[in-house]
Amino acid sequence: MSEHPPTLSTERLVLRELRLDDAPAVAAGAGDPRVARYLIQVPSPYPISLARRWVIARTEWWSLGRGVTLAVAWRARPDVLLGTVSLRRYARDRRAELGYWLAADAWGQGIATESTRTLVDFGFRELVLARIYAQVLAGNTASMRVLEKLGMVSEGVKRQHVRKARRLHDVVLYGLLRAEWGPGDDDDDR
Ligand SMILES: CC(C)(COP(=O)(O)OP(=O)(O)OC[C@H]1O[C@@H](n2cnc3c(N)ncnc32)[C@H](O)[C@@H]1OP(=O)(O)O)[C@@H](O)C(=O)NCCC(=O)NCCS
Incomplete structure (x- = not known):
């Protein structure tokens, strides 16, 4: 595995390595209450010092084989971070958990769908995953829609699974198997 994570490009976007100045x-x-309310472990307000530690930890994921986290930006403005997408990899089981968020100003333009689709393709193709899944707080309709557009199917509800804002929340599990992934026809049995 190379020292640095890949840079991935989509039609409109670049998914690039995170940097401390992000x-x-x-x-x-992510600390914006409109975003943080849907993220299981993100506080609001979110101190910059904590965000720096998060960037360092997520950058280390790649060198340790634990997965990848990339900044999402417009191709024309690669320095301006719109959000992040990630795969937390469990190599032994050939699965990874997909995570993502976008700054609220960037919502509603298909950016999450375009960036997560590219990362899912990378996960199946380059990390040779067998399964990619996501966990969504109940009521996060936009996020569930993104996962459905990726072809993920709902696999059930973990009732009262996480505590957030002094309340227990149900979590909906979504998953996509390698065999169900669009471009994966040629190597289904890997
Ligand atoms: C979830 C999130 C990443 C979506 O980003 P986005 O770029 O706006 O998503 P997209 O534009 O690619 O797709 C959103 C889809 O949800 C739909 N949608 C948006 N809000 C909705 C709502 N309240 N009810 C139903 N559908 C909704 C959109 O219409 C779109 O579907 P369509 O293409 O069929 O019209 C963004 O809202 C976000 O960062 N939320 C907070 C953090 C978060 O939830 N992260 C995921 C944790 S599992």
């Missing part, structure tokens, strides 16, 4: 945008974007 921390203020991570803190502001």
Whole structure:
């Protein structure tokens, strides 16, 4: 595995390595109450010092084989972080958990769908995963829609699974198997 994670490009976007100077945008974007309310472990407000630690930990994921986290930006403005997408890899089981968030100003333009689709393709093709899944807080309709557009299917509800804002929340599990992944026809039995 190379030292640095890949840079992936889509029609409109670039998914690039996170940098320490992204921390203020991570803190502001993910810590926005409109975003943080749907993220299981993100506080609001989100201190920049904590965002810096998060960037360092997520950068280390790649070198340790634990997965990948990439900044999402417009191709024309690669320095301006709009959000992040990630795969947390469990190599022994050939599965990874997909995570993502976007700054609220960037919602509603198909950015989450375009960026997660590219990362899912990368996960199946380059990380040779057998399964990619996501866990969504109940009521997060936009996120469930993104996962459905990726071809993921709902696999059930973990009732009262996480505590957030002094309340227990149900979590909906979504998953996509390698055999169900569009471009994967040629190597289904890997
Ligand atoms: C979830 C999130 C990433 C979606 O980003 P986005 O770029 O706006 O998503 P897209 O534009 O690619 O797709 C959103 C889809 O949900 C739909 N949608 C949006 N809000 C909706 C709502 N309240 N009810 C139903 N559908 C909704 C959109 O119409 C679109 O579907 P369509 O293409 O069929 O019209 C963004 O809202 C976000 O960051 N939310 C907070 C963090 C989060 O939830 N992260 C995921 C944790 S599992």
